[in-house]
Amino acid sequence: MPQVFGGALSGGSVYGFGSDGDIYRLTDVPTEASTAPLPVTVVEATGNGFYGATAVQDAGECPEPAYTVEKSASSAGPVNAGDTLTYTVTVVNTSTVTVNADFTDDLAGVLDDGQVVPGSVTASTGTAALTGTSLNWSGVLAPEGTATVTYRVRVEDPVAGDRVLRNTVTPTSEGGTCVAEGRCAVEVPVADDCDKPHKPHGNHKPHENQKPHGAHNPYTAFKPFKPLSGDLFAGKPLAVPGVPGLPARNR
Numbered sequence: 359m360p361q362v363f364g365g366a367l368s369g370g371s372v373y374g375f376g377s378d379g380d381i382y383r384l385t386d387v388p389t390e391a392s393t394a395p396l397p398v399t400v401v402e403a404t405g406n407g408f409y410g411a412t413a414v415q416d417a418g419e420c421p422e423p424a425y426t427v428e429k430s431a432s433s434a435g436p437v438n439a440g441d442t443l444t445y446t447v448t449v450v451n452t453s454t455v456t457v458n459a460d461f462t463d464d465l466a467g468v469l470d471d472g473q474v475v476p477g478s479v480t481a482s483t484g485t486a487a488l489t490g491t492s493l494n495w496s497g498v499l500a501p502e503g504t505a506t507v508t509y510r511v512r513v514e515d516p517v518a519g520d521r522v523l524r525n526t527v528t529p530t531s532e533g534g535t536c537v538a539e540g541r542c543a544v545e546v547p548v549a550d551d552c553d554k555p556h557k558p559h560g561n562h563k564p565h566e567n568q569k570p571h572g573a574h575n576p577y578t579a580f581k582p583f584k585p586l587s588g589d590l591f592a593g594k595p596l597a598v599p600g601v602p603g604l605p606a607r608n609r
Contacts, residue, residue: 427537441513
């Protein structure tokens, strides 16, 4: 059977229109996959070639739509309270036909510790929207076509959840699968507050005359006093008012 341009069902029979101008009727419709020629009978030889859009279905092939999804985060963690992460979901059409692809990204395990930065959800093609605790995307991809969806999440400060940013993306259209095991789920731990680097309070600057610690003047050795002369107080009265009986002179 030569190349055909479309087919038709009439009166319980299947007809094909050959490129050589002949009209064929299938005398037996296969029920299993086979590479054998289709059994046909020429019912009309028009002598005029038929022209039209061909499709792989005309050759008896019915390719299935297929696409993959994959997810990643800009940091494996631990991250600190107040930090911002960027998440990326990649969708690839792995089939030979155009596919209607979509996915759902469950953010319930992320939003207990953070929030999606407003206006950060973007898609290279298709439509992405945050609804409740789910990020949903849908789009049409040509064979080998790719869509990239990104969004940012800011960790709360203080953290109120379980200190793990945990989420999973799931393809929801026919033919959708995860690109590989473990590549559609992401877990990013959040550091404890005691592990967060501390910053000095305020923005103090040392006084212009203040010396840094460890820059003290060198130690000066102690010099003993000179012994007092025995005649230092000789001949000088030591008067202490109100104390009777004190010797008149210091001997």
